[in-house]
Amino acid sequence: MADDPSVVALVIEARDGSQLAWNAIVDRYAPLVWAIGRRHDLGRPDIDDVGQSVWLKLVEHLADIRDPAALPGWIATTTRNECLRVLRTSRSREQAEHKAEPETYAEGGYAEIEQELERVQRQAALRSAFRELRPRCQELLSQLFKEQRPAYREISATLGMKIGSIGPSRERCLSELRRCPALATLIEGEGAGAPREARRR
Secondary structure: OOOOHHHHHHHHHHHOOOHHHHHHHHHHHHHHHHHHHHHOOOOHHHHHHHHHHHHHHHHHHHHHOOOHHHHHHHHHHHHHHHHHHHHHHHOOHHHHHHHHOHHHHHOOHHHHHHHHHHHHHHHHHHHHHHHHOOHHHHHHHHHHOOOOOOOHHHHHHHHOOOHHHHHHHHHHHHHHHHHOHHHHHHHHHHHHHHHHHHHHO
16 A cells, blocks of 8 residues: 555644644544454453554654554554563463464464555545545535435435436545545555555455
């Protein structure tokens, strides 16, 4: 996956003392921490403990991360280590060692975490791109992609649009969304990776 430029910007701003940037980092990657904790069969209290440790370590070491784009991987690795720490302190040594065996974890574990990381990055890129849209497009797409999408006549009444213009407007807004830098970088990165996958097959 291509580096997300918004991650780089957040890391730089957080290093400079921006509380908003720090909050955005935590909000963006908390689902990744949770997913890794669940992968280790931890309950909510233990995952909360892991999360607190991960964010504390990030505060301590944020300036040491030489490549800001490497932040997601750093968080994933630190979270795995913290999960194993919790297992060692809450279970017998035999159980902890069994859980920590590389062979056991390699059987799909790393792949699942990589998939979760990619999902988090896609969602972050989509949210970032959505915020760059014109307000009118944000309103229309928010209506169209609700879990229970309203009928076109309801959207027409809510937004003051002609029913016949909703479809064309949607396509223009989606095209605008795809051109937003955050999402365009993601799309280009995934497109560049496709031929390599094909060659491996």
